[in-house]
Amino acid sequence: MMTKKFSSVLFGLVLMAALSGCGPKGMPIAPESDAADRWQAFVQRSSQPASYDVISGSLRFGPVNDTRRVTYLLWSSDTGAPSMLDDNGHEPAGLESADLAENAPDNARTIRLEVNAGVGANVAKAVFENGQMLLVLPRDQKAYAGAETPETLRRLLGLPLPMRMTKLNDFLAGRYLSALDVPSPERYVTEGDGNIVYCYRQGGQDFELELDAQALPVRLSMGKRWSLSIAYDERELPHRLDGSMESDGTPMRMVLLVKERRPAGALANASMELNVPDSFAVYSLDQ
Numbered sequence: 001m002m003t004k005k006f007s008s009v010l011f012g013l014v015l016m017a018a019l020s021g022c023g024p025k026g027m028p029i030a031p032e033s034d035a036a037d038r039w040q041a042f043v044q045r046s047s048q049p050a051s052y053d054v055i056s057g058s059l060r061f062g063p064v065n066d067t068r069r070v071t072y073l074l075w076s077s078d079t080g081a082p083s084m085l086d087d088n089g090h091e092p093a094g095l096e097s098a099d100l101a102e103n104a105p106d107n108a109r110t111i112r113l114e115v116n117a118g119v120g121a122n123v124a125k126a127v128f129e130n131g132q133m134l135l136v137l138p139r140d141q142k143a144y145a146g147a148e149t150p151e152t153l154r155r156l157l158g159l160p161l162p163m164r165m166t167k168l169n170d171f172l173a174g175r176y177l178s179a180l181d182v183p184s185p186e187r188y189v190t191e192g193d194g195n196i197v198y199c200y201r202q203g204g205q206d207f208e209l210e211l212d213a214q215a216l217p218v219r220l221s222m223g224k225r226w227s228l229s230i231a232y233d234e235r236e237l238p239h240r241l242d243g244s245m246e247s248d249g250t251p252m253r254m255v256l257l258v259k260e261r262r263p264a265g266a267l268a269n270a271s272m273e274l275n276v277p278d279s280f281a282v283y284s285l286d287q
Contacts, residue, residue: 022199022208026187035188035196041215046177051237052076052109053261054270055172059115061157061254064244070123073114075270076169079129110272111169127274128165133285134274143276146285155285162226162243162254172238172258176217182209237261 029035054075060067115124125136133148135156146152150160163171163179171179185198195218197210205223212218216236220228231240243254276282 022187022189022197022206026189026197026199029185029188029198035190035198038196038211038215039185039198042211042217043177045215046175048174050170050173050175051235051261052169052173052264054264054267055258055261057257057259059254059256062252064251064253067253067255069117071116073116073267074111074169074172075264075267076109076111077264077272079108079110109166109169111165112270112272112274113165125274126165127272133165134276136274136276136280141277141280143280143282144285145282152285160225162220162222162228162241174237180209180217180220182207185209233258235261 027035029039052075054073056071056073058069058071060069062068111126111128113124113126113128114122115126117123122138125138127134128148131148132146133144133152135144137143144156148164148166150164154160161168167179167181181202182198183200183202185200187199189197189199191197191210195210195212197208197219200207200209203223205225206221207223208219208221209217210219214236216230216232218230220226220230222228226243226245228241228243230238231242233239237258239258241254241256243256245252245254
């Protein structure tokens with residue numbers, strides 16, 4: 001009787017493990033299976049021409065009970081456009097071509113970001129290029145320059161973003177696979193609603209990527225960091241990223257909404273240059 005009872009408990013624990021994410025009981029991905037077919041559809045979808053629109057929307061982030069809301073305008077161009085290094089402004093330490101690390105990524109795009117709080121009150125301007133960033137805070141008359149890293153963004157925003165700005169730009173444009181840096185998944189679990197959760201390891205942590213029936217990523221679990229849910233518009237491009245994480249034991253929240261997309265080139269005065277006035281103090285992010 002005791003053996004039978006123990007076996008029942010053990011079966012229940014194994015079943016719970018199988019139902020709670022991939023765990024050790026996730027199934028290997030066999031060729032010509034539904035899981036393999038959907039993954040291939042995801043790869044093909046992610047390789048379609050990207051839609052690098054001019055995007056505007058809102059971002060809410062911070063501790064769950066004390067989030068801050070700002071609005072943003074985001075646009076980009078192929079790297080090779082006028083860069084953040086402009087002779088009419090400062091040349092912040094760490095951003096000169098000679099100072100770039102030899103292994104700095106060539107992301108092939110320059111990103112420009114404007115952040116506002118309230119009605120038309122600009123609080124930040126930023127440019128991201130080749131793994132480097134320049135952030136200008138007009139209210140404080142300060143600028144920060146250096147490598148774009150999760151630690152840098154954490155210092156500036158109070159929390160690390162789920163992905164670097166260039167990757168976020170790619171993701172919002174529909175280049176999901178390259179934006180998420182997903183390697184070939186190792187195992188999978190099929191959910192009750194037909195979604196498939198793919199499991200893989202990256203940087204020593206366990207990741208899960210959930211694809212719906214259209215092979216769109218609807219949930220991303222990033223190890224012990226972010227859990228991110230994604231919703232899409234009628235063009236099947238992201239319009240809501242809803243993320244949560246814990247930072248030093250404090251529950252954090254991030255909600256990014258895409259409210260408008262305009263074709264690239266539709267923005268007047270969409271310069272990629274970001275000048276720093278001579279009166280502004282410039283600080284290095286690499287110290």
